[in-house]
Amino acid sequence: MTTRFMTDPNAMRDMAGRFDMHAQTVEDEARKMWASSVNIAGAGWSGTAQST
Numbered sequence: 001m002t003t004r005f006m007t008d009p010n011a012m013r014d015m016a017g018r019f020d021m022h023a024q025t026v027e028d029e030a031r032k033m034w035a036s037s038v039n040i041a042g043a044g045w046s047g048t049a050q051s052t
Helices: 009-038
Strands: none
Touching: none
């Protein structure tokens, strides 16, 4: 399969689709982590940790 991958358009499209799904998952998780780090204290709480 590896040898035919670069010459098989359907296999290339399939792999691109799987990679795109993986990339979306990674991006979504990164957004969640960034949002979590920005609002580290959580909603509705404002202490000294939130202001630093």
